Amino acid sequence: MKTRDDALALDRDDPLRALREQFALSPDTLYLDGNSLGVPPKAAAARAQQVIGAEWGEGLIRSWNTAGWFALPKRLGNKLASLIGAAEDEVVITDTISVNLFKVLSAALRVQAERAPGRRVIVSERSNFPSDLYIAQGLIEQLDRGYELRLVDDPSELPAAIDQDVAVAMITHVNYRTGYMHDMAALTQHIHATGALALWDLAHSAGAVPVDLNGVDADYAVGCTYKYLNGGPGSPAFVWVPKHHQGTFSQPLSGWWGHRAPFAMEPSYRPDAGIARFLCGTQPMVSMALVECGLDVFLQTDMQQVRRKSLALTDLFIALVEQRCAEFPLELVTPREHAERGSHVSFAHPHGYEVMQALIARGVIGDYREPHVLRFGFTPLYTRYVDVWDAVETLRDVLASEVWRAPEFATRGAVT
Numbered sequence: 001m002k003t004r005d006d007a008l009a010l011d012r013d014d015p016l017r018a019l020r021e022q023f024a025l026s027p028d029t030l031y032l033d034g035n036s037l038g039v040p041p042k043a044a045a046a047r048a049q050q051v052i053g054a055e056w057g058e059g060l061i062r063s064w065n066t067a068g069w070f071a072l073p074k075r076l077g078n079k080l081a082s083l084i085g086a087a088e089d090e091v092v093i094t095d096t097i098s099v100n101l102f103k104v105l106s107a108a109l110r111v112q113a114e115r116a117p118g119r120r121v122i123v124s125e126r127s128n129f130p131s132d133l134y135i136a137q138g139l140i141e142q143l144d145r146g147y148e149l150r151l152v153d154d155p156s157e158l159p160a161a162i163d164q165d166v167a168v169a170m171i172t173h174v175n176y177r178t179g180y181m182h183d184m185a186a187l188t189q190h191i192h193a194t195g196a197l198a199l200w201d202l203a204h205s206a207g208a209v210p211v212d213l214n215g216v217d218a219d220y221a222v223g224c225t226y227k228y229l230n231g232g233p234g235s236p237a238f239v240w241v242p243k244h245h246q247g248t249f250s251q252p253l254s255g256w257w258g259h260r261a262p263f264a265m266e267p268s269y270r271p272d273a274g275i276a277r278f279l280c281g282t283q284p285m286v287s288m289a290l291v292e293c294g295l296d297v298f299l300q301t302d303m304q305q306v307r308r309k310s311l312a313l314t315d316l317f318i319a320l321v322e323q324r325c326a327e328f329p330l331e332l333v334t335p336r337e338h339a340e341r342g343s344h345v346s347f348a349h350p351h352g353y354e355v356m357q358a359l360i361a362r363g364v365i366g367d368y369r370e371p372h373v374l375r376f377g378f379t380p381l382y383t384r385y386v387d388v389w390d391a392v393e394t395l396r397d398v399l400a401s402e403v404w405r406a407p408e409f410a411t412r413g414a415v416t
């Protein structure tokens with residue numbers, strides 16, 4: 001690509017172009033962090049008003065029935081299902097990824113304790129999102145039955161690490177730092193061939209890349225709604241369990257929302273027969289209701305189309321950074337191979353933190369991840385080709401002028 005006009009021409013021909021209108025984008029920011037927190041769909045503000053005013057304010061307690069609040073985790077789970085290759089009644093929206101991971105990892109270990117009690121290893125990657133590892137560590141300690149977390153340093157080491165001792169492989173499909181994407185079908189097949197169960201974290205996949213959970217015969221999955229799915233800050237996450245695993249074991253957070261008859265107020269726990277057993281307690285309805293606004297935009301397109309544009313955007317970003325910023329010490333961290341790339345691109349720079357702060361000060365919002373990584377998310381529903389062009393020009397400017405050396409850009413906030 002030679003000129004900004006070339007980028008504008010691509011935007012004119014973009015089949016997803018009209019969807020951008022459905023998002024409340026601020027005119028002075030160029031947002032490349034939808035992989036961390038999606039932007040609000042315009043419908044969200046009106047929906048929040050409706051939930052607070054009509055449903056909560058006027059409907060009050062009646063809204064659990066009349067506004068469908070109680071059914072929301074399952075109804076929205078069914079809406080999300082098509083984006084990840086799930087079937088009806090296999091997904092619920094609830095809690096956080098960390099909490100849902102605790103539930104499904106426990107359930108998976110219980111299945112294996114019955115089927116293959118000698119298997120005591122959980123395999124994952126050292127570069128996995130830390131909370132996933134912390135949850136596994138906490139559960140292992142809680143169970144106190146000699147489970148062990150085996151971590152590999154490189155994705156290529158996973159197949160060899162998944163051997164006869166492994167109960168569960170807990171893998172994040174797209175790595176949050178590098179953007180590396182696993183071959184979910186091939187890895188799941190390998191996991192099953194060794195007799196282990198496949199648990200996938202879709203945090204950076206749902207709404208970012210096509211996923212076919214039933215097609216690859218995965219066992220469990222979790223993911224969030226506030227990243228690519230634009231559900232809002234802290235919007236509840238999701239958990240997927242296929243029909244054939246739903247009845248096997250109940251999850252350990254045996255709260256009343258997972259009970260077979262929550263309002264029978266029985267003194268003993270009996271799990272729901274289906275996916276609702278993966279619920280625990282009362283859900284944040286204001287936040288959960290807004291998840292639907294994000295899903296409704298996705299339902300106007302399909303993940304193949306989203307993926308085509310995502311790859312075009314990330315290809316363009318990589319090419320332009322390499323052309324326009326060639327003299328600066330930027331190193332591509334994300335794979336060039338399409339099959340190994342999610343929807344974000346990371347470059348390492350020795351002063352990555354400061355460079356990112358300087359970019360943000362100029363209205364180009366990406367984020368920074370330790371160590372040294374500048375991360376840029378590409379969200380095809382609202383990212384334009386011209387945004388890619390402008391972001392790279394700003395990056396070039398920040399690097400060439402060395403404005404990032406200003407002391408204010410070295411100060412770190414609580415959230416980086």
Ligand SMILES: *Cc1c(COP(=O)(O)O)cnc(C)c1O
Binds near residue numbers: 237
């Ligand atoms: C974002 C992310 C999380 C976040 O977990 P929460 O418990 O919802 O805060 C977990 N795992 C991965 C891989 C993530 O990218």
